Amino acid sequence: MAITRRGLLAGAAAGGGLVVAWWLVPRTYRTPLVAARGEHVFGAWLKIAADGVVTVAVPQLEMGQGITTILPQIVAYELGADWRQIAVEPAPVSGVYANIPLAQQWLALWDSHFTGLSPASDDLLATRFAQSNRFNATAGGTSLAAYEIPCREAAAAARAMLAQAAAARWGVSWEECEVENGLVTQGVNRATFGELAEEAAGYTPPDPPPLKPEPPREKPLPADVDAAPAFPRIDLPSKVDGSHRFAGDVRLPGMVFASIRHGPADGSELESFDTKALAGIRGLKGIVESKRWLAVAADTWWSAEAALAAMKPRFRTTAPVNSADIAARLDTLLTAGEAHVIAETGFGGDALQRVDIGRRYEVEPAYAAPIETATATARFEDGRLDLWMATQAPEQARLAAARAIGIATEKVALYPTPAGGSFDARLEHDHAIEIALIAKELGRPVQLVWPRRDELIRARPRAPYWMLLGAQLAKGAPGTPGGAIEAMRVRVATPPSAREFGQRLFGNRTTMAAIRDTAGKADPLAVAGAVPPYKIPAVMVEHIPADIGLPVGRVRGNSWGPTIFAIESFIDEIAAKSKREPLSFRMSMLGGDVRLAACLQRAAQLAEWDGGLDQSGQGLACARLGEGPDAPRIACVATARQGEGGVRVVRLSAAVDIGRIVNHDIAKQQIEGGLVFGIGIALGNAVRLRGGLPEEAGEAALGLPTLADCPEMRVQFMASDAAAADPGELGAVVAPPAIANALYSATGLRLRRLPLLSDGI
Template sequence: PPPLKPEPPREKPLPADVDAAPAYPRIDLPSKVDGSHRFAGDVRLPGMVFASIRHGPADGSELDSFDTKAAAGIRGIAGVVRSKRWLAVAADTWWSAEAALAAMKPRFRTVAPVNSADIAARLDTLLTAGEAHVIAETGFGGEALERVDIGRRYEVEPAYAAPLETATATARFADGRLDLWIAAQAPEQARLAAARAIGIATEDVALYPMPAGGSFDARLEHDHAIEIALIAKELGRPVQLVWPRRDELIRARPRAPYWMLLGAQLAKGAPGTPGGAIEAMRVRVATPPAMREFGQRLFAGRTSMAAMRNTAGEADPLALQGALPPYTIPAVMVEHIPADIGLPVGRVRGNSWGPTIFAIESFIDEIAAKSKREPLSFRMSMLGGDVRLAACLQRAAQLAEWDGGLDQSGQGLACARLGEGTDAARIACVATARQGEGGVRVVRLSAAVDIGRIINHDIAKQQIEGGLVFGIGIALGNAVRLRGGLPEEAGEAALGLPTLADCPEMRVQFIASDAAPADPGELGAVVAPPAIANALYSATGLRLRRLPLLSDGI
């Protein structure tokens, strides 16, 4: 019989330099290594055809014209399906469908195409002149900031999830019933949307969840569920839809851009004592109300344009998570300036924590440098209220053999707390950069993590390491530039994502804890960019305040 008070599952953390076999190995790893694991694009049904699609450069675009005769010489075409806002072709192979679309040259009418330069200009204006909503205040808040001893501005470009497998779905519509094979992080909402699209009852839709192939929150959206339902109904046969990479970038909603202005009032040190203690801080952020906008799409079934209209001007506390520092600062005020940028935005790994923590941790490093304080001890002096985060900082410094972040050392430090109280997850990371042929490279990431009670040590470590690599891509990749609503470059290579050769040595150590388990999935993605930025400053003397760090060159 089971015990009356069973112990909750837990694993003890292993030292960072121990590469022991996992106690509970993942049963899906062999198939993912040898390529036999079945993702959404691997579904095959009898008599199935393959479809590709073209979308307009903005959600409000409308299909204007296309030349069906131009694809007459392409074999195997099974049908052409047009909608108000897209055009799809199905054929015996996906390549034939894609070639037919290219030959047809669909054209779209767009009222207000989005340009990256216009987005930046809009955010730039709002940051200084826009109406601000107070999201959080501690101590005396804004009243305590009598002067600004140091002020800095940080900018974060839109970040795209760019999953390895683009939006893919397979459907079969027969006898009034829709069978749907799709990777969906919100499967019930995808099921409801597909049913509404073709006018059938929700109970007549069966959704078979497929592995997402790395979605990073892109598959919370379900546009492709609607499209495949309409295509399958019109063709009357099984069909698989795969978005080209170009359309993945056009239709996937990126993480919102953030323009941030941080100011601090510093204490004057007494003779013989270090100064620079932060007496008051103000954080002013111009960004769209991304989480409200996302909620309108997911739960209210709004189009992207309607969601932007319905949330225009609304303050969004979830869009500013992480803007309130984890440090003990007497007075802090966080303000949100809701921005209408004309570009639908959504969730991407790290969400709002990524931009806000990049700004906070970069700013803390700049204050330490201005006050001639050592970055680690400066942070430790402000963490009396969070001993668990302080323990992460100390352990990360030990793992990295922290040398104080001296000039030209190439070491940079950052830490983060996601959540509040005992349920929060914590991480500290030291990035080490070295100058060599071809410029500066990140050669090591040393991280100490406290996620409370560890359920599965191996999976938790994979989450941290994967997040760190994702953070490298955010920090050192390429920004997607939009012109006329379309990406200037749409291939995978244009994103500048890290390859295996770009991945540095990673040392990850978990801190033993009896606290409730916390999610490790976002930690590495949010802490890596500021740690890398601080390391590049140490290595080169250049302070980079824009993500991606090399988006404007050095």
Template structure:
């Protein structure tokens, strides 16, 4: 009888005994940090130098969210260091930095057969997978849940070791010593970290580490506060003066620069190009052709791109898709396709015996479009590949690059670089594969480093947008003529985007192969946020998986964006039809969620909420992202006004509950950035496809908000004792429905498609 791993696990779990599997056995990972001259390593997270500088390893991609400040800040607080003596370095890819919470959330993507046996089994599997596979991906706002305690424990252990060394010199017990400001102190005696580090590094760390009684916490500040942050961003000065190095800033001796042309669709094949046309371009270093793309390397990137333009590569395209075809498929499947129930609350489907009100909402694909296009540098020599690139999943990028050129993963060294934005675009690793192939080809004439930078055109062609989603919401209302919702059905026609992405990331499949592998599969992760944050007697969510022929992926907010837009627009429509004030209508449905209620009340105060009366131009929306006490909450009120240039959003007021605040300044920046991102989703231009190609292939065509378009913002946080939650997605999710509801208030027009001005106004 064939035995599967799922069978073994299920049998062990059902038997009630110890769950035994070789791959669940705990593993220990040595410190991956290497000490430079004068430095001393204290575990996997920090080094202390003779001059007192404390260097903190950061295993997450810095892409503007401030992780290179947050983790060092936690270390500095727990260690007792002066913030001015803190430095950072990107952590090498290592099992010591496994992102267990993300591995557990994505377990259905990397091991769908074994997922869901039990919460304990999933946790054990995730822990083992994250370490053994060196999975330290940056996504889903999991950095603090994954690494805060590890940073605290490492810093607490180092603090005790420093105190032990000082105590041994002074003839006192180490528990009598205080550690603060970069010094160990006992009475009038003081010793700096630098003078203690060498000897202290030889002590054995305490097990368990002596943690401080309370974790780091910052109090919420008023919306108009100009108080300077206690922990200013580490990356801010270098970003202001231009010395911060992104992937595009890497320079190596003898480096050449490459540009690339991809076919219109993922199934395109390169059929020809005019090689002779490149002969007039000076400084050419090589031409590299692949089945689906053409690249040129030259002494400057501009020369390489000009050569590609002159060579006019041609591609054969099979079954190119258009936006109209995608819309037609979604329309057909929304009403007639097979649906899979993926979530039920309360009485579920049984609660709905009729539909009293129904509305349909349409969400176009949305591209991440980070400022820095896909960029990577590489050097191939003696069978080894060195990579410099920004990646949210560095180990998966290493594996993909190694497989592409037929070498072992251990022969690929990846040097993590920050990203100029990402919004989940750098979870994909196409550029890692391409730079590996280009570097290997150029190395045939002798090792030569090369840097690949995608043109904006190719970034839009090859990016996997957030999938389009057509949603049909139906409500059964009470007979009291007050709009109270007795039951809600949410039907979502959208591709199984998370499963498709998982096949690319973990299965290393091509995009078209990933689409075929996941076709027709229900995908709960592709429909997150469809269960509203309200306590309703019955809710049922159906996913109708649709194959649209367009590869899709992850973009900031992910599925919470479409689902929150539809739900909050629908709630507003019900309130308007029955003459209910939108704020009190929502408050009445919140049940025991006092945290979201507090957000709604505070947002109303910040905005001067007038009840959302006709022509007031104010629109309200709220959202909850996550489950349990770790969930983040936000309420937002948008204010729109009619002007000479049309309707304009003049203010966004938001109140958020993100649990314990670690860095108030960064949290506020994340909310502000998310609100602007959400404005781009709401008011930008849709990326329309014609014959597989985007009609707009430059930044200007996206219609993203300029600085002059940004409204006044009033943002406050609610004081909370809950665990810290990520603020990065909240603004992007809540802004579009708030703006849509504000436009209805200002104009009387109900816009049910994103972007809101897709069909004019």
């Protein structure tokens, strides 16, 4: 459906049309930046001070992925600034920083009624939603897609304004001026940004902004070359010396510290606690009781935590969640549950006349478990709430906090802080609600830090996945290899996790209400990645929405992790059954995807691939995250060796195509970090639930990899002219199947459950 002015006006007669028309009309926003003394504002993205410092506003949460370097780098490149004069500040919440690509990705989560009318109408609806709701969430690898062009345009406009100011001084045309390394020059004339900033701020830039001919780009380096980065991370020095300020570093006059206890994650209610046990514990400042949690504030967090331990709060639950019950439920649904067809290619399910090979794969719930547990600081005075916290969705956190204590959203000021890791955990805002209630109840500034136990109890893990894959294979002619896949069927039993998450984030629904509201609904986002990247004549993907009683959410890799684990393990099993070499078998099915083929070949070269022969210890996997031409790609070879204490992964060799590379150093960090995250998913421990609570709740229970567990990693980026893509998920989703295939090669045992060693070998 094409939306036109005539159509909108005609729709007014149907009632409400004028309101719809008003909502759809694009709006402009004044700059939300505020200049400090000596600073001058240049639009919504940057300020230039009299001393030449260029401060860039970053509307995305820094959680280790380097966004507070990448966006300023883009501005510095387009502006012609010296990297040493760049500073950063968090952008205030504003519609001008709307993350439209993410709103498009999640359109079905915030508006399930009007999606799919037409690409144009979906884009328009997403734009208006993101702008009107000040939606600048950090997720889905959308930062560059959302903000690179606005950053470049703002910087190009400021560059032109600086050139105009200089040209007026020198009596020349501004097009004659060059702007580079923090200086504006023309012949023998030269001036610094600081000298020109005040005059330049008054000029009107040309429309459209004069962008440089080429976007920022760095050439890929060989895997074994470790060159100094052209744009070192801005946050690195403060993280090294300990001065980087997280939410837990905020200090306010008269502030107290709070800890908290939550009940099991299935809607439990606080039943009792023993206040008499507090005798002898010093520095207590207050107890705040809620329906589902209990918090204590004290002079120190340790005193508050000791008080909670002594009080032994008890929670009542009607239907406690157990891991064994979840597995049994998924097991039943996988074969007997009602399935919804999510995707069909070729002749779809009709093409599968027989099942020559069928395999089942199981993926346990996975927890984000960032180093920094949920932390927030708040002050409630004169009907206003000041909130310091790390959040991937700041406006949604503001809304939730305001509703919790019954004030207008405009009465909440949120000061974003960086996160000590997130892996999508900080898309949830439970701690924003809790700190608002605690601060209002106590009437003084307070800082809340969740214990690790409560981070696991209250966190929503990535959903469990039970998957059944079947394939029909071609019979090879005499003298030719068989095993070509003619048709494939993928059945996935998992909760509609994306819809459930959307109900919490956008609908402000409680945990259990979100589960009830989405029960039985098909969820394409929950099975993303189940369509293989290969040219298979017929594929059908079915989703069986599972109600498991356990709240689930987003964790790094999201649905791509489980589905790619199953697909790449299954492809390896078919190759073994057909006596086909795993690399050439994959290459034969790639069709026209030359980019993924190049990644496979390069990864094999890096690893000195020997064909994955028995006992070689090498395993291969690849992934393409998306269907569009600019989807990022990765191939990885894992090498495992028998050693003291069992089989160890000794090397991961990865070839990556993320299109144009903006910052090679940060991209490599993201891939390496993702590979380590994937090692934790593959070789860590499953969190077992009994009575809705983890059987073990400390960091050690997760079995996360230590530095000693990290193998040699060789990462090679491919030269590419595709649009720049985010590398953050790639390593996390490709490492588990590569490791599973390597362990099969090393031991002859096929492990089909994640974590791979959850049931032992």
